[in-house]
Amino acid sequence: MLQFLWSFAVFLLFLLGLASDLHDPCYDGDQNPLYCLPELSELASGRLVEASSTCGSSHPPGRICAFRDSSDPASKVCQRCQGNTHLPEYLTDADGGTTCWWSQPATNATLTLALGRRVEVLYVALRFCSPRPESLAIYKSMDYGRNWVPFQFFSTQCRRRYHLPPTNTIMKAMEHEAACIEAQTAPKPLTGGLVAFMPLAGRPSARMFEYSPVLQDWVTATDLRVSFDRMHPTRTLGLRRKEASYGVAELQVGGRCKCNGHASRCTAGKDGGVPQCDCQHNTAGPECDTCKAFYWDRPWQRATPKDAHECVACDCHLHSHRCRFSMELFELSGRQSGGICLNCRHHTAGRHCQYCRPGFKRDLSRPMTSSKACKACQCHPIGAVGAICNQTTGQCQCKNGVTSLTCNRCMQGFQQSRSAHAPCMRIPEVMTTTALPPQEWNAGTECQNHCQPPRGRVHMNLKNYCKKDYVLRAQLLAMEKSGTWWQFTASVLTVYRQRRVPIRRGEQPLWVPEQDLACRCLHLQVGKAYLVIGNDEESPDPARLILDKNSLALPWRDAWAYKLRSFQQQSRRGKCRGN
Numbered sequence: 001m002l003q004f005l006w007s008f009a010v011f012l013l014f015l016l017g018l019a020s021d022l023h024d025p026c027y028d029g030d031q032n033p034l035y036c037l038p039e040l041s042e043l044a045s046g047r048l049v050e051a052s053s054t055c056g057s058s059h060p061p062g063r064i065c066a067f068r069d070s071s072d073p074a075s076k077v078c079q080r081c082q083g084n085t086h087l088p089e090y091l092t093d094a095d096g097g098t099t100c101w102w103s104q105p106a107t108n109a110t111l112t113l114a115l116g117r118r119v120e121v122l123y124v125a126l127r128f129c130s131p132r133p134e135s136l137a138i139y140k141s142m143d144y145g146r147n148w149v150p151f152q153f154f155s156t157q158c159r160r161r162y163h164l165p166p167t168n169t170i171m172k173a174m175e176h177e178a179a180c181i182e183a184q185t186a187p188k189p190l191t192g193g194l195v196a197f198m199p200l201a202g203r204p205s206a207r208m209f210e211y212s213p214v215l216q217d218w219v220t221a222t223d224l225r226v227s228f229d230r231m232h233p234t235r236t237l238g239l240r241r242k243e244a245s246y247g248v249a250e251l252q253v254g255g256r257c258k259c260n261g262h263a264s265r266c267t268a269g270k271d272g273g274v275p276q277c278d279c280q281h282n283t284a285g286p287e288c289d290t291c292k293a294f295y296w297d298r299p300w301q302r303a304t305p306k307d308a309h310e311c312v313a314c315d316c317h318l319h320s321h322r323c324r325f326s327m328e329l330f331e332l333s334g335r336q337s338g339g340i341c342l343n344c345r346h347h348t349a350g351r352h353c354q355y356c357r358p359g360f361k362r363d364l365s366r367p368m369t370s371s372k373a374c375k376a377c378q379c380h381p382i383g384a385v386g387a388i389c390n391q392t393t394g395q396c397q398c399k400n401g402v403t404s405l406t407c408n409r410c411m412q413g414f415q416q417s418r419s420a421h422a423p424c425m426r427i428p429e430v431m432t433t434t435a436l437p438p439q440e441w442n443a444g445t446e447c448q449n450h451c452q453p454p455r456g457r458v459h460m461n462l463k464n465y466c467k468k469d470y471v472l473r474a475q476l477l478a479m480e481k482s483g484t485w486w487q488f489t490a491s492v493l494t495v496y497r498q499r500r501v502p503i504r505r506g507e508q509p510l511w512v513p514e515q516d517l518a519c520r521c522l523h524l525q526v527g528k529a530y531l532v533i534g535n536d537e538e539s540p541d542p543a544r545l546i547l548d549k550n551s552l553a554l555p556w557r558d559a560w561a562y563k564l565r566s567f568q569q570q571s572r573r574g575k576c577r578g579n
C-alpha cells in the first residue's frame with residue numbers, strides 16, 4: 001500500500017513535471033488564467049522528526065525485539081540498543097524500510113513532524129518494524145504547534161481508548177472531525193505492517209473539495225503528531241513486557257503547499273528553507289492569499305476549476321501605481337470594479353485618474369493615458385473668475401464684458417477699465433459712434449490724463465519707505481502680450497520691504513496694464529534691474545505682483561542698497577510704527 005501511494009505520487013510528479021515543461025498550468029495557451037495546484041510531493045522526506053523516546057538514548061540501554069518473519073512469532077530476534085542505531089532520523093531517511101526508529105521498550109511514544117508551512121495533507125503513512133499498535137492517534141496543528149486537534153484515531157477499542165464510536169460512515173455534518181477506525185490495528189504482520197490515513201477518504205464533500213472551505217480547512221496543517229498510545233498484549237506476540245517497543249521504518253506525508261489554486265510550483269525560499277508558493281494570477285502572500293499591490297480592482301478569492309478568480313489591476317490610465325479596494329464601490333458597480341486609484345499624477349483626478357484636476361483642461365489631441373492629457377487652463381488673472389475652466393472646452397469663467405477662452409479680451413462694445421472687478425466696461429453710446437477700434441489704445445487722447453502727475457525726484461527716506469507696502473529689487477527677463485496686459489517674467493533679487501501677501505524671491509510673473517506702458521507711466525526694459533515700489537491697496541489682485549501707473553519702477557543703482565538695508569533694519573526694530 002505504501003509502495004503504491006509512493007509510486008502514485010511519483011507518477012503524478014512525472015505528469016506534472018512534464019506539463020510544466022510545456023507551459024505554466026496556471027494559464028492556458030491564450031494566457032487565460034486557470035485553476036492550478038503545486039505538485040503533490042512527499043513532505044516528510046529528509047525532515048527531522050522529534051521522538052519523545054528513542055531506544056538507546058538512556059542508561060542502561062533497553063532491549064528490543066523484532067520479527068524476521070511477518071507471520072511467525074517464533075522468528076523473534078532481540079538485541080540491546082546500541083548508541084545511535086535507532087534514531088528518529090531513520091523515519092525519513094533515503095534507506096526506506098531497512099532503517100528503523102525504535103522507542104524505549106515498555107513506554108508509549110509520540111513522533112512530531114514540523115512541516116515548516118501550511119500545507120494540504122493528502123495522506124500520512126507509517127510502515128512499522130514492530131507489530132502495529134493497538135491504539136494510535138494522529139493529531140495536526142494549524143498554528144505551528146501551539147494548538148493540536150485530532151486528525152484520526154486507530155484502535156481496536158475506539159470507545160474505551162478515545163471515547164468515540166468506531167466510524168463506518170462519515171456524515172456531512174461531521175466531516176471536519178476526527179474519526180476512529182478499527183482497521184489497520186491488527187498485530188500482524190509482525191513486521192512491515194502499514195498504517196495509512198487519507199484525510200479526504202470517505203468524506204462526502206471530497207469530490208467537491210475545491211468548493212468546500214470546510215474540507216480545505218480540514219486538510220490544512222503546519223505540524224503532525226503521531227501518538228502510539230497502546231501496544232497489543234505482549235503475551236499474544238510472544239514477547240516479554242520489557243522487550244516490547246514501537247519500531248517504525250518510514251513516516252511519509254503526501255501533500256502540497258497550500259497556494260489557494262494560484263500556483264503550480266512551490267519551491268524552496270531564498271534561504272533554501274521553507275518552500276514558497278510561486279504565486280500567479282497577480283496574487284501574492286505565503287499562500288497566494290492576497291492580491292499584489294495595484295491589483296485590487298476586485299477582492300481576492302480562492303481559485304476554483306470553474307473560475308481562476310485572478311486579481312485584476314486597477315484602471316488608472318497610467319497616472320498612478322497605487323490603488324485601494326472599496327467593497328462599497330464594488331457592490332455599486334454590480335461586482336465589476338472596486339479599485340480606487342491613489343495619488344493620480346499628471347494633473348489628473350478621479351477614481352480611475354480619468355479626468356483633469358480643477359484648473360486643468362483635457363487636451364483632446366492626446367489620449368487620456370498620455371502624461372500630457374491635462375493642460376493648465378491659463379485663465380487670465382484679472383479677466384477670469386477664478387482659475388478653473390471647463391474640463392473639455394477649456395473655457396474659463398469670464399467676468400462681465402470679458403471674452404475669449406482664457407478671458408483676456410474685452411467683448412465687442414466694451415473697453416478696458418481701471419477696475420479689477422469690472423476690467424471691461426460698456427462703451428458709452430456716444431463713444432461707439434466714433435470709429436475707434438475698442439481695444440486699441442490711442443496714446444494721443446487716452447494718455448492725456450492717464451498717468452499720475454510726475455513726482456519729480458524721489459526722496460527715499462525712512463518716512464517714505466515706511467509708507468510703502470513693498471520695496472524690492474527685480475530684474476526683468478522677458479515680456480509677453482496677454483490681452484490687455486503685458487506679462488513680464490521678473491526675477492525678484494531682494495525684498496527690502498515685505499507686503500501682507502509675501503513676495504517670494506526668484507522668477508515670477510509681473511503684470512503691467514498695456515495702457516500704463518503705452519502711455520509711458522512706467523519705463524520698463526527687458527534685461528534691466530529696477531527698484532520697484534508699490535502699494536497693495538491700489539493693486540487689483542494682492543496675491544499677484546502687479547505694476548501699474550501708481551507704482552514706481554526706477555532703474556537700479558547700487559548706491560541704494562546700503563540705505564535700503566538700513567531702513568529694513570530700522571523697520572524691524574519697530575521704527576515704522578511711529579510714522
Ligand SMILES: [Ca+2]
Pocket residue numbers: 090091092093095096097098099100248249250
Ligand atoms: Ca528508514
